[in-house]
Amino acid sequence: xxxxxxxxxxxxxxxxxxxxxxxxxxxxxxxxxxxxxxxxxxxxxxxxxxxxxxxxxxxxxxxxxxxxxxxxxxxxxxxxxxxxxxxxxxxxxxxxxxxxxxxxxxxxxxxxxxxxxxxxxxxxxxxxxxxxxxxxxxxxxxxxxxxxxxxxxxxxxx
Ligand code: GDP
Ligand code: MG
Numbered sequence: 001x002x003x004x005x006x007x008x009x010x011x012x013x014x015x016x017x018x019x020x021x022x023x024x025x026x027x028x029x030x031x032x033x034x035x036x037x038x039x040x041x042x043x044x045x046x047x048x049x050x051x052x053x054x055x056x057x058x059x060x061x062x063x064x065x066x067x068x069x070x071x072x073x074x075x076x077x078x079x080x081x082x083x084x085x086x087x088x089x090x091x092x093x094x095x096x097x098x099x100x101x102x103x104x105x106x107x108x109x110x111x112x113x114x115x116x117x118x119x120x121x122x123x124x125x126x127x128x129x130x131x132x133x134x135x136x137x138x139x140x141x142x143x144x145x146x147x148x149x150x151x152x153x154x155x156x157x158x
Contacts, residue, residue: 002044002053003158006079008106009088010098011059014116017141018088019043019056040078048155052084061098076105084157085111091138092120095128107132112153119143 007015016030023043041056057075061068079085085106089099113133115126119140129136135153139146 002051003083004081005052005054005084005086006075006082007054007056007086007088008060008075008079008102010090010096011061013059013088013090014141015059015088016041016056018086018114018116018139019054021141021144021147022047022052022054040075047151050155050158052154054086055082060102079105083110084154085109086114086154087111087133088114088116089124089129090117091115091122091124091126092117093123095124100128103128103132110157111135112137112150112157114139114150116141118145 007019009015019041020030022045024045040058043054043056045052045054055078057078058068058071060072060075063069063072087102087106089095111133113129113136115124115129115136115138117140118138119142135157137146137149137153139150
């Protein structure tokens with residue numbers, strides 16, 4: 001039961017912080033060491049009238065480590081079968097090649113593009129996000145700013 005929702009993005013953009021914020025308690029491991037969320041953490045949450053089955057995924061990045069590569073592949077497989085994508089970007093750093101790869105994969109899917117870390121000085125070219133997505137929110141998962149906009153955007157997409 002529920003809308004299969006995948007939280008995806010580069011390591012360290014704030015996926016687990018967002019997962020914890022939406023699910024209301026500390027479950028996903030938040031750390032500034034990229035690649036910590038090895039296994040997918042799942043949680044059901046109510047957003048307005050809908051139930052989301054949220055999956056916090058390991059960060060997607062270019063790597064030579066075959067174990068990590070396999071993890072990235074699994075994340076992309078899961079992504080393609082999702083009902084809803086929460087694509088997280090870090091406003092404090094420029095978009096990477098992996099971000100552009102991700103944008104390409106999901107731009108036709110039901111997606112909310114989340115520009116996180118809005119509490120920090122912006123260092124991102126937002127136009128690549130605004131050009132590719134219809135539903136975009138700027139939030140700070142750490143300071144819990146913009147969550148209401150995110151909830152509205154999720155309900156609009158579904
Ligand atoms: P993940 O690898 O994408 O799951 O990222 P995490 O949720 O583990 O967060 C990585 C780091 O970014 C942690 O140190 C978080 O505290 C920090 N972080 C997450 N969201 C924000 C935010 O909105 N603003 C700031 N300044 N830091 C954040
Ligand atoms: Mg994480």
